[in-house]
Every structure is written in C-alpha cells, then in structure tokens.
Amino acid sequence: MKILVAVKRVIDYNVQVRVKEDNTGVVTDNVKMSTNPPDDNAIEEAVKIKEAGKATEVIAVSIGEEKSQETVRKALAVGADRGILVKAEGIIEPLAVSKLLQKIVEKEKPDLVFMGKQAIDDDCNQTGQMLSALLNWPQATFASKIEIKDKKLEVTREIDEGLETIEINIPAIVTCDLRLNEPRYASLPNIMKAKKKPIEQLNASDLGVDTSPRIEQIKVEEPPKRKAGIKVSSVAELVQKLKNEAKVI
C-alpha cells in the first residue's frame, strides 16, 4: 500500500501574525515558516502505518514556492521515503491545490491520501474534501483515530456533537486532527539521511492545471482591537462588577 501525504508550508503557529501596512496581506518576510501542524500528524500516521508493515511507501508532496522544499525535506526526515514539490508562485487556492493533487494521485496511484484537517494560515478547511470529490473517493475528515482493516479504514472523526465513526473503502482521503497522534521529532542522523532522499520537482503549469485565483483579495486588515480591561483585586469585586457594571449575571 502506498500513502501520499500533502504537507503545506505556513507561517509558524507561534508567530504573532502582522498585517502589512498597505493592507495587501500579512507580513511574511523574515517570518519563521513551518509545516502546517496537522500535516505533521498526517505524516506521522503514514509513517506509523508503514512501520507496522501495512504500507510500503510514504510520499510527501507540497505545492508552493521553491522553499516548500524544506517542508518536504522535513517530512522525509521523519520517515517519508520520497518527496514531490510542485512549484507554483503566488496564491494557490484550495481548488487549484486539489486539482494539482489530483494529477499527482493519477500519476502515483496511492491507496490513501492523508492531509491536515485545515491549514492554520488560511483556515479554509477545504482541500481534502475537494480532492475526494474530484477523485470520487470516500473522505474521512477531522480524523482522531484510524484503524486499517483489510481494504477498509475505520476512522473516528471529531464532530461538533462529539465523535463519529465511519468505515470507508480504500482508496480514500483522510484529513487529520491534531489529536490523531504525537508527531515525532526528526533525529540528527535522520535529518542527514533525508538529504539523500529524492525530491521530484514539477511545475504546476506542466500538470495542465489552471491555478489562477478565482477569489480576489480586496484587502487584509487588522481586526478591531478590544478595549483594555482592568484587574480586580478579589472575587467579591469581580462578582460585583459582573453584576452591577457589566450587567451580565
């Protein structure tokens, strides 16, 4: 069994994101970039399945500028066998990402595609579902537990009301929640080894996908700031303020 994992390079989750003064986007120059956090869970799960002898190959793919190679390299350092970088400049919307991934799937013929449940930059939460629609494959989104059962997967999904369990036939798409597993750190020897693993480079335009944006970004602004609050000195004062000043209890 072959598993394809999509990894996206995003601004590190610890960075305090700042809006550009000209309101055209957020500041990305000299900002720390990392793998989108749930994508680490997706790689981890794929590697664990391989280690358990249930998969033969794990391929990491990223779509983005040249530097996304680092993201692929990191996936290789934690156990992916080889990488694919689809080079694309500028804004690539989830629809275009999923069309590019569709081309990669047609080429690589994986049995499973794992991805993050949402990217923490754009928070779209779309790509996995779009890819499964394009392929007409079953989807298991927001997965917090995956069990492989022959040619099926049993997946526990985190939903608003609690948990849902579904069974899907392979080939399938799974989008991973942060609770799926505990991603490992890359050891130094593995980081060195990853440097030798192959990364195939493709251009989005070679895949015959039109990636031009359908959505125009008119402007990006700071959200309204909250008024500074006060510190209270005791619980009694807090309750009195909530009752008489804020009038919420």
Add this chain to the structure above:
Amino acid sequence: MSVLLIAEHNNKELRPFTLNAVTAASQIDGDVHAVVIGQNCDEAAKSLSELPLIKKVIQVDAPHYQNFVAENFAPVIVKLAENYSHVVCSANTFGKNLMPRIAAALDTSQISDIIKVISPDTFLRPIYAGNAFATVKSNDTKKCVTIRPTSFDPCESLGGSAAIEKAEPGEEFGHTKFIKREEIKSDRPELGTARVVISGGRGMQNGDNFKLITSIADKLNAAIGASRAAVDAGYISNDHQVGQTGKVVVPDLYIAVGISGAIQHLAGMKESKVIVAINKDGEAPIFSVADYGLEADLFEALPQFLEELNKLNTIQK
C-alpha cells in the same frame, strides 16, 4: 439570482445554527430557498417552511441520507445548484465536511467561514486565527459560501409558510459506511449558543477538578468550554474545545480559568462581549483580552466565586 441554503438538522429538529445561516443567506439575496436532506425529515422540513425568510423548501428524503454522509449529500445539492447563484451553509463540522465537495464538483472556489456579507460577491472572513480580516471577492459564477454562525443573529423562527417541494433522491455512494455517533448529551445550553461560557484549561490539573467549573456553570446556566490542552490531556471531551481548531463562541460572558490565552484559543472566544480571566500568572496573555482579570489561584478563587454567586438574590438565566 437566488440562494440555496443547506439546512442542518437531526431529521426531526433543525440545528439552531441553521437559523443563523438563513440570516446570512438573506443578506446575500432576499430569495432564499432551503434544502433539507435526510430520512423521514418531514418535521425538519416543516420547521424550515415556518421560517419567514425562506421562500421555498426542497425536501429530499431517502434511507441513505439518515446519517448525513457528505458523499451522499453532495451530488443532490450539485444538481439543485443549477438554479441558484449561491449555495450557503454553516461553517461547523457538518458544513465544513460537505461544502468543499460541492464546490469542487461545481468548479468554484469556496469562501469559508465568512463573518460579514459586504455584497453578493464580496465577504469578510478571518484568516490566521482571527489575527487578520480579509475582504474577498469571488469571481466564480456560482458561489459556495460557509458562514460563521456566531457572526449572524438567528432568524425569526415562526410565522412563515413556504411551500415544501419534494425532489428526487440521488444514488447511494457505496464506499462510505456510517457506523456510530457518540453524542455527548447534556442539559446544559449548547456551547455555540450559550449566553455564558466558563472554560477550563491545563491549570485545572485533572478532569475531576472540572467539578469546580461545573458547579459554577450550574449556577449561571452556562455551557462548559475548554482549551485544547485540557482536551488533549483528557480532562474533558473534544466537543468542549474552544479555539481555532475547535468551536468559536461569542457569549455575553466568557470566563477563562487556568487558560494562558494562546492565539489559537483566543481565536475562538475573543469576540465575546465580556471576558473574565482567572489565572495565577499575572503575565498570562489572556489578561490582554480580559475585561476583568483576577490574578489568583483558581483552587481558591472558584470556591469563593461560587460562594459569592450564592449570596446574590437573582442571577440572570
């Protein structure tokens, strides 16, 4: 031009956020039709027809719609979408799971989680965990939009009498089988719509200590929330998580107890009307968004809080 709203329901009742989604849909265009897909969902269809903002209800009923599997729902909606300019749904786990499947089939770039309708093609949405607001314009002819329910008021729920039309069900998608749903039932108000929310974080130390929160929640008729750290540590179940990767809440009063205030948590609660933070670390970032901050040990503060509430003659419900 008219808007097709996808109703979220449990075959009997509409899920409350459907009403917020109707409001958003009506701000895009006055001609709002709603589709309800389910098994024996007559009651849900009827409630939908009573919403005065809905002009027509389309009901699609078949056994394979019982468990709301997106792979079964999407083709039905894609077919209906021929007659509409917009398809709209709530950005909760139901809509998040379903809408991109529809958008991809319609070859349209979805706009997720909008917080404001600026015009029928232009919307406001938060990005980067709410650290920036983007104004985006869709150039697709058909638009798929998910809305953040807490950013829109619920619509009027009675007085309408829209016609209910039945539409042909689609085929079953054979590759996805529903097994079970473990819903955590409680008598408390729902987290997403509660007037008061009290949340506990890693500072609670264990699940047992959440009792301190529960007793205050009982008193205030509040819903109980949690940080991701508290859920990850197993203090409380995932449906309580507030934040970027959990639920977004906008209550009149949000009380954060033993929560440091990471941006991913703030993304889910910082629009609350009044925020209270109880934390023993005076430097905790949660204080920067709190209207009332109490620097104290929660194990002393929470019992005192309950005591003070008990002294009050009346408490708003």
